[in-house]
Amino acid sequence: MTDGNPAAVLRVRGVTKSFGGAAALKDVDLDLYPGEIHALMGMNGAGKSTLVQILSGVHQPDGGTVEIDGHAESGLTVRRARRLGVASVPQRRELAMGLTVAENAHTLRQLAKRARDLDEAALTARRAAQERRHAAELAAITAAEAKAREARGVDPVLVAATLRGLLDGEDGIVVDETITHSRLVKRHLLTDAPDSYFYVQGGLGQGIAVALGVKLAAPRRPVVLTVGDGAFAYNPVIQSYDAAKAYGLPLLVVVFNNRVYKSMNLNHRRFYPDGAAAETGEWLGTDLHRLPRLARFAEPFGMHTETVDTADALAPALERALKAVAEGTTAVVDVLVTR
Numbered sequence: 001m002t003d004g005n006p007a008a009v010l011r012v013r014g015v016t017k018s019f020g021g022a023a024a025l026k027d028v029d030l031d032l033y034p035g036e037i038h039a040l041m042g043m044n045g046a047g048k049s050t051l052v053q054i055l056s057g058v059h060q061p062d063g064g065t066v067e068i069d070g071h072a073e074s075g076l077t078v079r080r081a082r083r084l085g086v087a088s089v090p091q092r093r094e095l096a097m098g099l100t101v102a103e104n105a106h107t108l109r110q111l112a113k114r115a116r117d118l119d120e121a122a123l124t125a126r127r128a129a130q131e132r133r134h135a136a137e138l139a140a141i142t143a144a145e146a147k148a149r150e151a152r153g154v155d156p157v158l159v160a161a162t163l164r165g166l167l168d169g170e171d172g173i174v175v176d177e178t179i180t181h182s183r184l185v186k187r188h189l190l191t192d193a194p195d196s197y198f199y200v201q202g203g204l205g206q207g208i209a210v211a212l213g214v215k216l217a218a219p220r221r222p223v224v225l226t227v228g229d230g231a232f233a234y235n236p237v238i239q240s241y242d243a244a245k246a247y248g249l250p251l252l253v254v255v256f257n258n259r260v261y262k263s264m265n266l267n268h269r270r271f272y273p274d275g276a277a278a279e280t281g282e283w284l285g286t287d288l289h290r291l292p293r294l295a296r297f298a299e300p301f302g303m304h305t306e307t308v309d310t311a312d313a314l315a316p317a318l319e320r321a322l323k324a325v326a327e328g329t330t331a332v333v334d335v336l337v338t339r
């Protein structure tokens with residue numbers, strides 16, 4: 001602020017970026033000041049998206065500097081950019097792909113009309129109600145975590161909450177293949193950055209492969225697979241570990257190990273409350289407590305392994321495991337959860 005003007009909220013100097021030898025941006029300068037609205041225009045291939053992706057932390061520039069609010073930002077991540085107030089809404093041309101040009105124009109006119117006709121009072125009330133619900137949900141999450149910390153052994157809520165803490169600011173991606181824990185994993189991870197959480201849909205046993213694919217697509221981001229003990233056993237573990245090594249795709253695998261196909265067991269109880277299993281206590285086909293320690297299967301691959309059965313051991317084990325992953329070694333943390 002040497003010339004009496006307000007400070008630039010965004011200052012770009014000499015930014016360059018190439019993809020596979022093709023220059024997308026060469027020596028770009030840009031200053032944005034508070035309250036301004038700009039259109040960034042250019043032909044196809046001019047580098048508009050690349051610049052926006054650099055500003056929102058998706059790509060790193062090859063050279064040059066980006067300053068946000070007067071601070072130089074090197075190694076900007078999507079999460080950090082969002083925290084600093086830079087976010088992008090990508091174009092989704094495919095949304096209206098099935099419509100003709102006239103239908104698209106009609107839809108746009110309808111939307112513009114609805115935007116003009118918005119009832120401000122109703123909008124404010126709806127937003128306030130939503131904020132109250134959000135605050136209540138956050139309070140419930142905090143309470144559940146306090147309770148999990150008090151509980152004996154390792155409550156699964158603690159695993160998700162600890163992961164959230166360790167991944168904070170790391171731009172991590174969680175691939176989730178838990179079943180009875182899936183709701184709490186999603187709830188306590190509290191991810192809101194784009195592409196930071198994927199639930200593995202469909203048949204059990206694809207989680208490690210999906211996580212490897214995610215790591216292949218985002219090699220600089222830590223990728224964590226959360227998986228039940230049963231789902232772990234459905235995965236082609238040996239082949240996947242070999243692929244992780246062969247293709248340099250280190251993962252953190254966190255097993256929510258309750259020693260049971262809990263979901264099967266619950267269904268069994270629900271459908272046959274007075275059946276032979278309930279009578280004898282023999283829950284055939286759902287018991288997994290005889291399995292060897294799951295982390296051991298990673299040992300022949302020279303991977304980092306941890307087995308955790310106390311709350312105190314959890315955070316240090318996950319921290320060591322994430323460090324191993326950052327150094328290029330897949331880590332498997334088998335957490336013996338209480339439920």
Ligand SMILES: Cc1ncc(C[n+]2csc(CCOP(=O)(O)OP(=O)(O)O)c2C)c(N)n1
Pocket residue numbers: 178179180181202203204205227228229230231232258260261262263264
């Ligand atoms: C290919 C395939 N076979 C069987 C199932 C049925 N199934 C759904 S959940 C589940 C058990 C999962 O056990 P675990 O991963 O330990 O999770 P928990 O139920 O203990 O939370 C099974 C076998 C499935 N979804 N896909």
Ligand SMILES: [Mg+2]
Pocket residue numbers: 228229230256257258259260261262
């Ligand atoms: Mg289980």
